[in-house]
Amino acid sequence: MKNGGLKLDERDLRILAILQTEGRITKTELAERVNLSPTPCWSRLKRLEKIGLIEGYRAKIALKRFGLTMVFMEAELESHRAADFARFEAEMRQIPEITGCWSVGGGIDYLIQVMVKDVDTYQRLVDRLLERGIGLKRYYTYVVTKAIKEDSPPPLERLRAAD
């Protein structure tokens, strides 16, 4: 079962949707917004955290202001054995500049999101990866010149509750 066998009602979804954009709202105000008194709202929230639907809370930092450059990289591996994928993925997880990595179908193996000080730093990172013999065969680089939209919360409320 997708949600660990737990059902979510409209209010739970509303709570999630609110927290998705206002992670530091007070529990009192959250309760008001979903038309509940603080206590039941609080126990719903606890439940949502406990079953892992809320994975944590984060401040959204204006990374642009630090002059960080975003680069996307399409990567293809030399060999497609399970062990090679595993090694590559372990490497991805370890590198802090790599902020996202997804395995995708359609010719390329991985789509990788990188945040670096500048393109030079990116190139050094790639060189390090290549030297490392991690199975990287081919890669394409796409330097982001403008962010039109980023981390925009997906519409939870349109979703059906739980299975």
Next chain:
Amino acid sequence: MKNGGLKLDERDLRILAILQTEGRITKTELAERVNLSPTPCWSRLKRLEKIGLIEGYRAKIALKRFGLTMVFMEAELESHRAADFARFEAEMRQIPEITGCWSVGGGIDYLIQVMVKDVDTYQRLVDRLLERGIGLKRYYTYVVTKAIKEDSPPPLERLRAAD
């Protein structure tokens, strides 16, 4: 000036780095972690919010648990006049399923991140875009089969403070 002419010291960076992963930490604990008493820590925090370095707070929701599918799309526009870009970008911003959109160099014009219930819904969304006469010439679809890493906070502490 990149940071609005405001300087950040080690403590400010530390505060940002902590909030980036623990967005709901209490101000008292935050103060302890940066070796300050609550008040000065609180005013630093206020300042960081005020100058826009902290854009907000968000709960991280386990979207997988909702059975959402992530799709990346590379898009190329028919025409490259400023007005065409603007129209396309305005459209991107309006569609809630589009959670990310970056303008990139290197052959393709945009890299677009989409969150949908299933691939079918994605296809309908693309059809809608095409019908709309929004200038979309060619697109490539990459369905995410596995997230190795996602929204991993970039290393702020390595950065030089401010200019």
Next chain:
DNA sequence: CTTGAAACAAAAGAGAA
């Protein structure tokens, strides 16, 4: 679900290093 009370955190001021 509601009330209510004890424990805790946030916010703001007064003043010392």
Next chain:
DNA sequence: TTCTCTTTTGTTTCAAG
């Protein structure tokens, strides 16, 4: 200034109905 300390106000948590 920038911090520590203290007070007031508001929030969180949980026990009992």
